[in-house]
Amino acid sequence: MSTEQMINLLFSATIDTLVMVGISAFIAVLAGMPIGILLHISKDQGILENKKLNNVLSVIVNIGRSVPFIILLVAIIPFTRFVVGSSIGTAAMIVPLTVASIPFIARLIEGALLDVPSGLVEAAQTMGATPIQIIHKILIPEALPGIINSITITLVTLVNYSAMAGTVGGGGLGDVGIQHGYIGFNPTIILITVILLVIIVQTIQSIGECLVKKVDHR
Amino acid sequence: MIKLTDINKVFETTDKPVYALSDVNIEVAKGEIFGVIGSSGAGKSTLIRCVNLLEAPTSGSVNLDGIELTKLSKTQLSQARHQIGMIFQHFNLLSSRTVFANVALPLEFLGLDKQAIADKVTPLLKLVGLENKHESYPAELSGGQKQRVAIARALASEPKVLLCDEATSALDPSTTKSILALLKDINERLGLTILLITHEMEVVKNICDKVAIIDKGKLIEQNTVANFFANPKTQLAKKFIEATINLEIPEEYQARLTAERTPDSYPLIRLGFTGNSVDSAVISEVSRALKVDVNVLSADIEFAGGIKFGFMLAELIGNKDNTIAAKAYFQEHAVNVEVIGYVN
Numbered sequence: 001m002s003t004e005q006m007i008n009l010l011f012s013a014t015i016d017t018l019v020m021v022g023i024s025a026f027i028a029v030l031a032g033m034p035i036g037i038l039l040h041i042s043k044d045q046g047i048l049e050n051k052k053l054n055n056v057l058s059v060i061v062n063i064g065r066s067v068p069f070i071i072l073l074v075a076i077i078p079f080t081r082f083v084v085g086s087s088i089g090t091a092a093m094i095v096p097l098t099v100a101s102i103p104f105i106a107r108l109i110e111g112a113l114l115d116v117p118s119g120l121v122e123a124a125q126t127m128g129a130t131p132i133q134i135i136h137k138i139l140i141p142e143a144l145p146g147i148i149n150s151i152t153i154t155l156v157t158l159v160n161y162s163a164m165a166g167t168v169g170g171g172g173l174g175d176v177g178i179q180h181g182y183i184g185f186n187p188t189i190i191l192i193t194v195i196l197l198v199i200i201v202q203t204i205q206s207i208g209e210c211l212v213k214k215v216d217h218r
Numbered sequence: 219m220i221k222l223t224d225i226n227k228v229f230e231t232t233d234k235p236v237y238a239l240s241d242v243n244i245e246v247a248k249g250e251i252f253g254v255i256g257s258s259g260a261g262k263s264t265l266i267r268c269v270n271l272l273e274a275p276t277s278g279s280v281n282l283d284g285i286e287l288t289k290l291s292k293t294q295l296s297q298a299r300h301q302i303g304m305i306f307q308h309f310n311l312l313s314s315r316t317v318f319a320n321v322a323l324p325l326e327f328l329g330l331d332k333q334a335i336a337d338k339v340t341p342l343l344k345l346v347g348l349e350n351k352h353e354s355y356p357a358e359l360s361g362g363q364k365q366r367v368a369i370a371r372a373l374a375s376e377p378k379v380l381l382c383d384e385a386t387s388a389l390d391p392s393t394t395k396s397i398l399a400l401l402k403d404i405n406e407r408l409g410l411t412i413l414l415i416t417h418e419m420e421v422v423k424n425i426c427d428k429v430a431i432i433d434k435g436k437l438i439e440q441n442t443v444a445n446f447f448a449n450p451k452t453q454l455a456k457k458f459i460e461a462t463i464n465l466e467i468p469e470e471y472q473a474r475l476t477a478e479r480t481p482d483s484y485p486l487i488r489l490g491f492t493g494n495s496v497d498s499a500v501i502s503e504v505s506r507a508l509k510v511d512v513n514v515l516s517a518d519i520e521f522a523g524g525i526k527f528g529f530m531l532a533e534l535i536g537n538k539d540n541t542i543a544a545k546a547y548f549q550e551h552a553v554n555v556e557v558i559g560y561v562n
Contacts, residue, residue, distance in 0.1 A: 217357055
């Protein structure tokens with residue numbers, strides 16, 4: 001493989017990884033955040049206490065979190081095919097990545113909301129706030145540092161999961177590492193993919209920490 | 219303004235029900251500062267939380283300015299709560315919002331626009347003395363300043379009533395004084411009715427017009443502050459009053475104290491002044507008329523609710539007949555006298 005070929009390969013793999021991680025994280029946050037909020041407010045003593053809903057959601061989330069990603073990847077192939085029309089390729093990888101990270105991020109956000117002192121919610125109630133106002137003006141803004149942290153953790157986990165994309169013929173750095181590096185016996189490629197992954201993870205983490213610092217006034 | 223009638227609150231726990239409040243009746247008139255004092259666990263927090271229905275009473279009526287709160291729907295209750303401001307022991311300010319935005323919060327809940335909010339928040343921050351802290355975050359403020367923000371926030375929706383849940387308990391004595399002064403000032407300036415709960419007699423003494431003592435979920439005594447200090451009826455009331463007064467026999471005297479009078483010893487007495495005591499210069503009168511020298515060892519006389527009360531520890535130096543006459547003189551003037559012993 002020429003150097004130019006190698007650069008092209010690694011460049012497109014990096015893009016693939018970023019696209020997979022970015023899109024699935026975006027959808028996962030959109031879906032996981034409401035679930036996390038519902039988990040929190042439907043809890044015992046929550047602002048919209050609802051034991052049934054809480055139990056159902058909790059079980060679903062736990063199931064989602066207990067299935068190993070590699071099994072989930074294969075198990076939901078019919079669903080993936082239904083959504084993107086194919087079960088192979090980078091686009092097909094986004095579906096299982098999203099499905100796996102929704103319950104993950106939901107639990108993390110639930111945890112972040114748990115850190116909001118209950119006195120604040122109570123104070124808002126004394127001011128005549130509605131549940132929607134409490135979520136919008138108290139819970140989310142007060143838990144924002146924790147929520148950003150949760151998203152950061154999810155992104156890093158997604159980078160990790162995305163390495164298994166090769167299994168379904170998807171691309172990305174992990175796949176290049178295995179196909180060209182491990183199977184093609186090219187240690188340089190393995191090394192470079194690992195370095196690139198480290199850089200991606202470092203960048204995500206640094207941006208996350210920077211944002212947390214910006215919004216955290218505690 | 220606030221009328222609680224036959225309030226009961228029972229918490230169902232797994233083993234047995236806990237009666238947090240039993241048949242509590244309180245009436246707070248408009249413009250009054252009403253204090254409920256009690257030890258921790260007496261039920262005072264539950265009581266104040268029943269007023270804005272943060273805790274729904276098991277039975278009884280909560281009437282705010284003619285509106286029965288327990289009968290309201292959720293939406294109506296949210297509306298009614300705009301009329302009841304509340305401040306807390308731990309301030310409960312939003313760390314993510316500036317001082318200005320914290321005070322603006324209840325107005326945002328009411329749906330006011332930006333200009334209207336600014337028009338209300340600015341004078342409120344001036345009122346509580348934080349006009350130069352608009353853009354600060356709560357984490358940058360001292361405890362007293364945080365409580366000032368909380369007070370401004372509680373006043374933003376122009377409530378008729380302010381509830382104070384141990385509002386000064388997390389503050390040091392001098393900050394407590396300044397917050398109490400602010401509350402009194404607001405009470406006078408805005409005619410705001412205040413119901414507060416506390417475990418500190420200082421708070422009651424400083425700003426309350428009326429006081430009630432709560433013990434094991436029951437109101438055991440209720441009176442104007444002046445009458446309360448003048449004639450405490452229950453043991454607990456006496457205990458609370460005495461706790462504000464610090465009067466100990468000096469060690470040196472303690473050692474010389476005997477139970478029986480000997481020819482060259484003098485009685486050591488404790489004088490108790492209450493609201494009933496005749497307001498005159500009893501000490502000088504005794505000295506002059508009965509030729510008894512009064513050597514004051516320590517005294518703690520305070521002024522609360524317009525009356526003078528307190529204790530004094532003194533040695534009565536004079537012959538036996540005169541000192542007995544002095545004792546009688548004090549009693550005639552409704553000053554409680556207790557002979558602790560005799561010192562030589």
